[in-house]
Amino acid sequence: MSKKLVVEALKSVLADSYALYIKTQNYHWNVEGPSFNSLHLLFETQYTDLATAIDTVAELIRGLGEKAPGTFDAYNKLTTIKKGDENTPANKMVKELTEDQEKIIKTLQKALTAAQKAGDEVVAGFMIERQTAHRKAAWMLKSSI
DSSP states (O other), rough: HHHHHHHHHHHHHHHHHHHHHHHHHHHHOOOHHHHHHHHHHHHHHHHHHHHHHHHHHHHHHHHHTTTOOSSSSHHHHHHHHHHHHHSOHHHHHHHHHHHHHHHHHHHHHHHHHHHHHHOOHHHHHHHHHHHHHHHHHHHHHHOOO
16 A cells, blocks of 8 residues: 555656746746846756656656556646746746745645555655755746746
């Protein structure tokens, strides 16, 4: 039963990571204004990191013997991240992405707790690694406001 809880938590992490990836890439493409260059580069750094993490999360799910969700419909049902609007002003993009980083940290914490209860140190270790990455991303975004 505990493996099932880990897999379900990982599916939520995957959905939030993918939704945040798409939103960050959208904002990377469409940011405008005096901070364009710095935000364009920051967003690119963050979505590139997410792309690698997404693949690892899916592989963790497969390693536990389950199928990884891979459709927008599945992600929409599981994610806590709201889609981005490419017409959003730069300062609001940064604010939204900061809030999203905090949301995904909560999702990662739930997965960490499930992994620890199941004694799955591999998943637990990766959830800690991702929390560290998202805390840094949130800090970078907050510092850009």
